Amino acid sequence: MVKRGNDIRPLVKLRSTAGTGYTYVTRKNRRNDPDRITLRKFDPVVRQHVDFREER
Template structure:
């Protein structure tokens, strides 16, 4: 399998509705479902869940 399809670039969007995004990579083999990470949202001023957007 080519490297680009194994670890695709994904966008994480804030669940607080502020429009803040993070860009990261994920391994499809280890995480086939949508990724949810708790990261800092500077607009909300707190750590919130960021969900993978497709």
Template sequence: MARNAARPIVKVRSTAGTGYTYVTRKNRRNDPDRMVLRKYDPVARRHVEFREDR
């Protein structure tokens, strides 16, 4: 199966400054802006915002 160009793989980086990243997919048609997720940062040991890194 070919990968869908509408759902690219993106890295989301922690805003806590720890350098921790998650890798996920997003639908470019529905969410053309940069993705912001609230996830757990194990280095900071708390939930923080993760912003899409390009």
């Protein structure tokens, strides 16, 4: 069973920095990445790879 409160790998929502409102949902490891993560992923609205930042 998975704990939801203080999970070591919580679900995080990544929002596009291009301003399109497109999001990805992924998991991150809190021990390895305690700060907000930024990943470069494809945004289908602008059809380019852009930075996606974690939102809380």
